[in-house]
Every structure is written in structure tokens, then in C-alpha cells.
Amino acid sequence: MTQASASSAYVGFARLRTVDVARATGYSVQQVRDLERLGVLPPAAREGNGYRVYTDTHVRALHAYRGLAEAVGPVEARRLLARLWTVSLEESAATVDALHAGLARERDEVLAAERALELVEAEVHRAGFEGEVEAVDSMTITELAQALGVRPSALRFWEEQGLVVPERVTSQRARRYGPVAIGAARVVVALRGAGHPIPAVRDIVAALDRVEGRAGARRALDDRRRALAVRSVALLRASAHLVAVIEGAATQD
Structure with a gap:
């Protein structure tokens, strides 16, 4: 299964395990956990047994991170995504606009x-x-x-x-x-x-x-x-997934 088809296979699932997110994005289970710890992903919900529960939005966020890392570098990509989870819609839009302008x-x-x-x-x-x-x-x-x-x-x-x-x-x-x-x-x-x-x-x-x-x-x-x-195309690719990040952040408010 390709990365694209793997991603589409999980869209619509409300409850995803860490391994599901890893398979859908091409990251390892440990990388998924690390990126959550770094704020690239919002904190996953926890089941009674302590297992993480992810959603489509987490998958989209990791795809956005991959594109952003190629466009502006992994350090800046981590900083930007961590910020997008915490700011308003207007600030999120301005942040993405600034990337294209840069x-x-x-x-x-x-x-x-x-x-x-x-x-x-x-x-x-x-x-x-x-x-x-x-x-x-x-x-x-x-x-x-x-x-x-x-x-x-x-x-x-x-x-x-x-x-x-x-x-x-x-x-x-x-x-x-x-x-x-x-x-x-x-x-x-x-x-x-x-x-x-x-x-x-x-x-x-x-x-x-x-x-x-x-x-x-x-x-x-x-x-x-x-x-x-190449970086511009990567940013455009990331932008499609950033919509889910911005909308996901809005639902948390």
C-alpha cells in the first residue's frame, strides 16, 4: 500500500491507534509519539488502559509536518505546527500566508x-x-x-x-x-x-x-x-493538510 492510499484508508476513522497513524503516514510508532511530545500533534485522548487514541486530524497534521519540513526545515516546521494548535483562525491564516510570502x-x-x-x-x-x-x-x-x-x-x-x-x-x-x-x-x-x-x-x-x-x-x-x-510544491502539498490542522485547532477552543 502506498503512503497516499494508506492515508486515505484511515480518513473517516474516529479512533486510531498509534500503529494506525504510523502506517498511514510512514512514520514509526516512536516518531509519532515523539512528534506528539514536541507539539506537532495535539495530545491524543487516552483510553482507560492508557492507550493513545488518535483521529484523522492527527494523520493530517503529520502529513502537513512532512510537507512543511521539506519547505522550511524540520525545526521551523515543528515550531509552526505547535503554534497553529494554540492560535486563532486569523493568526493561523496569517502564519501560512507568511510562509508563501517568504x-x-x-x-x-x-x-x-x-x-x-x-x-x-x-x-x-x-x-x-x-x-x-x-x-x-x-x-x-x-x-x-x-x-x-x-x-x-x-x-x-x-x-x-x-x-x-x-x-x-x-x-x-x-x-x-x-x-x-x-x-x-x-x-x-x-x-x-x-x-x-x-x-x-x-x-x-x-x-x-x-x-x-x-x-x-x-x-x-x-x-x-x-x-x-521543490520547496514551494512541498508547501502547497502541506497546505491541503494544514486546513485540517487549523480546523481541528478551532474545534478545541
Whole structure:
């Protein structure tokens, strides 16, 4: 029996044993108990002999957890589900909306990085003919931090790590970032958001002035975009089961 058919086989059952829930979701009996203890599942009712009694809602919650874990990671998935059992319908809806918005933001970062990479390529190409890259459309550290959605301190840290270096620093220590540095910063945001460690990001950024380096950055961004698509689908799959979680929580009030 597949996981999907196993799940449907138990829908409609008002009283499920721990082993029934395990079979319906693909988790072990111990995992079911552990996830209940962690708050992913609401506390199961107990029979007179102390045995747990679960319902369809518990099965749905575990399917929701599986999708959420793939979309946002298991730690965040546990935190979110534990929260959904305790908040109002409005707060639950806002929480789920925020998950979708977060993935959309990450996708926007990747698209911005891809556009920035094209700009870097154009600037490097122009420099090859003109002998220099003109400092047009430059930004201050505050302006660039606002555009990227990070703190100025993050840009200073990246500068220390050799990730994003301002193209010039004035006598008053004011940093100015030109097109190439701005493009590199967008690439850094996208790669760091994907979990790439600083040494790996440093290698990619250091090679942006070479064809093979830009190709490597493009591959990394392509991988990030594909991973986001997988996570988005997982979140959509989880959303179908989250309805049961939200409605189940509402009936407990």
C-alpha cells in the first residue's frame, strides 16, 4: 500500500491507534509519539488502559509536518505546527500566508541576483574595451543595505570577509558601491540565503570577473531556483493538510 492510499484508508476513522497513524503516514510508532511530545500533534485522548487514541486530524497534521519540513526545515516546521494548535483562525491564516510570502521573497532575491549577474557581465565586458568600469549609479552603504534588505553591518562584515568590496572609500570613510559591487552583493544575498558557506561564496564572487566564474555563479543560482520550486510544491502539498490542522485547532477552543 502506498503512503497516499494508506492515508486515505484511515480518513473517516474516529479512533486510531498509534500503529494506525504510523502506517498511514510512514512514520514509526516512536516518531509519532515523539512528534506528539514536541507539539506537532495535539495530545491524543487516552483510553482507560492508557492507550493513545488518535483521529484523522492527527494523520493530517503529520502529513502537513512532512510537507512543511521539506519547505522550511524540520525545526521551523515543528515550531509552526505547535503554534497553529494554540492560535486563532486569523493568526493561523496569517502564519501560512507568511510562509508563501517568504518563499516568494527568496525567489525574488534569486531573480535579482540573476539580473545583477547580467549587469556584472556587461560591466566587465565594457571594461575590457574601455579599460575601466565607470562609477555610475553608485550607492552608499545605507542605500545598498536598504536595497538588499540587510543591515549595513552585514555589508561591513562581507567586506571584511572579501565578499563585497566598495569600489571606493572617501576620505571620510564613506563607502561607495558601483554597479559591479552592487551586482556582487545581490549574488551574495542569494547564495547566503541558500546556505552556501562564506568560503564558497567568496570563491564564486572572486571569480565574477572571469567567464568560468560567472558560469559557476549562474549554476549556483539555477540550483537555488530549482530548490525553491521543490520547496514551494512541498508547501502547497502541506497546505491541503494544514486546513485540517487549523480546523481541528478551532474545534478545541
